[in-house]
Amino acid sequence: MPLRLVLDTNVWLDWLVFHDHSVKPLRSAVACGEAEIVINAACTSELLRVLAYPLQKWALDVERQTACIVQCRTVARMMEACRTAALPKCTDPDDQKFLELAAGVDAHYLVTRDQTLLALARRRPPLPFHIVTPAQFAMRPGVESLAQGRAQQAVSGEHR
Secondary structure (H helix, E strand, O other): OOEEEEEOHHHHHHHHHHOOHHHHHHHHHHHOOOEEEEEOHHHHHHHHHHHOOEEOOEEOOHHHHHHHHHHHHHHEEEOOOOOOOOOOOOOOHHHHHHHHHHHHOOOOEEEOOOHHHHHHOOOOOOOOOEEEOHHHHHOOOOHHHHHHHHHHHHHHHHOO
């Protein structure tokens, strides 16, 4: 069974817009079937809203925003959360939806850079999923060997 991941909006931006190197292990895990990403309507709505903002030097026109959402929908599985047990309240109400989705779909990881969410990773009793940064996800056992295996496959394919 693949690992189930929930990505917050900033990690989605790293994946879809900024092509940040830090999400490469996430991309590799999804590409090889080791992980699946889950998203719901509330998280998609926030992503749509944020894509319309001027993002540093990237101001995305409607066509590029649409392409990002299409890519997101291609990569992620749309799934609404089931009702869950009581969760801690995030100090930023806009981030609560990510906690609820991760708990409601039995995610293994909520991947974020958000400090208010990351603070909950140290909560006791622990949450039923891990809250990690992309870098922490990359340090999971097996991720490095997965990336090396993919690189070796690419090199082998070039020499055939």
